[in-house]
Amino acid sequence: MINFILGKEIAHYVRQHRALVITTIFLAALSSLFVVIPAYLLQPFVDEGMKTGVDPVSWKIPWIAFKTGSWLSWHRTELVLVDNISPNKLLVLLTLVAFVSVVCKSITMYLGGLSAAAFSNRAVRSLRIDVFRKFVSLPLSFHQNTKSG
Numbered sequence: 001m002i003n004f005i006l007g008k009e010i011a012h013y014v015r016q017h018r019a020l021v022i023t024t025i026f027l028a029a030l031s032s033l034f035v036v037i038p039a040y041l042l043q044p045f046v047d048e049g050m051k052t053g054v055d056p057v058s059w060k061i062p063w064i065a066f067k068t069g070s071w072l073s074w075h076r077t078e079l080v081l082v083d084n085i086s087p088n089k090l091l092v093l094l095t096l097v098a099f100v101s102v103v104c105k106s107i108t109m110y111l112g113g114l115s116a117a118a119f120s121n122r123a124v125r126s127l128r129i130d131v132f133r134k135f136v137s138l139p140l141s142f143h144q145n146t147k148s149g
Contacts, residue, residue: 013123020119027112034105038098045094056084059093 002011014021044059063079082093 024115031108037101058083
């Protein structure tokens with residue numbers, strides 16, 4: 001598949017650094033997951049966090065539960081993460097979770113960028129080395145008969 005997309009000449013250099021490509025894709029996917037978390041926290045923030053008073057609230061998120069005995073049979077339920085907490089403490093907790101999510105997203109994006117840059121530099125380096133070796137191995141008559149520039 002990679003030969004079809006990139007061509008067999010370029011695919012050779014991509015395969016040499018397969019681990020960096022996989023790392024870059026994994027970190028990009030992980031970063032995308034961290035983007036969703038603050039948006040996912042917005043619903044309990046609005047529903048429970050904006051309540052006034054001292055009545056205890058709970059932090060529930062939508063969840064999928066599988067029925068016992070079959071993986072194909074499931075139903076939607078709610079998972080209670082925190083129960084009987086004051087609205088102010090829930091706001092602080094949601095803010096901390098959102099902050100940690102944004103920090104993790106930033107770190108994974110940075111590391112993914114580093115991984116992509118490392119792959120790019122190493123692939124170009126390999127290509128340059130191969131081109132240099134090819135030019136060095138050519139006979140002297142090739143260099144004398146070919147104009148440069």
